[in-house]
Amino acid sequence: MKTAYINTPVGLLELKGDxxxxxxxxxxxxxNVVISEKIPTELRDAASQLWEYFEGKRKEFNLKLSPEGTDFQKKVWEQLQQIPFGKTMNYQQMANKLGDPKVIxxxxxxxxxxxxxxxxxxHRVIGSDGSLTGYAGGLHRKKWLLEFESPAPQQTLF
Known part of the structure; x- marks a missing residue:
């Protein structure tokens, strides 16, 4: 398993893959983490696509993914990938799309x-009332990512 660290507008990201x-x-x-000067071959596409995303040049990722998890977790993660850039879904909608409203x-x-x-x-999954609910990266990052992806950025009045 190779590892790389890249700096982004939302902080340091650790990439792992093979x-x-x-x-x-x-x-x-x-x-005390050092930004990777040389990205391992196995992680170059991921790093490149993440940088394109943060530059506003990419809205979809085209990468080979191999997350470890249960079959149900993988099903949820596949469903997450169906949420388009600039859109959100709440947890109830996700459960419904998974085929069982009780799995919320x-x-x-x-x-x-x-x-x-x-x-x-x-980060595109929000509470039923539109609130920002938990995010492993911190709510400040979730807020930033959703605003970054928003199709109608807030304008200043002055």
């Missing part, structure tokens, strides 16, 4: 265990 695909993209809030808590739990932040867009 020839089988990208296994994780996690936020790192540590001070299990779906929320699987969403929170997503190991591939941003690329598997768990």
């Amino acid at each position: 020839a089988e695909g990208l296994a994780s993209v996690l936020f790192k809030d540590v001070e 808590r299990a779906a929320a739990s699987a969403n929170g265990k997503n190991p591939i932040s941003i690329i598997i867009p768990c």
Whole structure:
């Protein structure tokens, strides 16, 4: 498993993967991590596509993913990838799309265990009342990502 650290507008990201695909993209809030000067071959596409995303040049990712999880978690993560850039879904809608309105808590739990932040867009899932609910990367990052993806950015009045 190869590892790389890249700096982004939402902080440091740790990328892990191998020839089988990208296994994780996690936020790192540590001070002694060194940004990778040379990205391992196995992670170059992921790093490049993430930089394009943050430059506003990419709205969809085209990467081989290999997250580890249960079959149900993987089903939830596949559903997350169906949420378009600039759109959101609430947990109830997600449970309904999974075929069982009663799996709302299990779906929320699987969403929170997503190991591939941003690329598997768990930040696009919000509370039924439109509130920003938990996010492993912190609510400040979730807010930033949703505003960044918003089709109608807020304008200043002055």
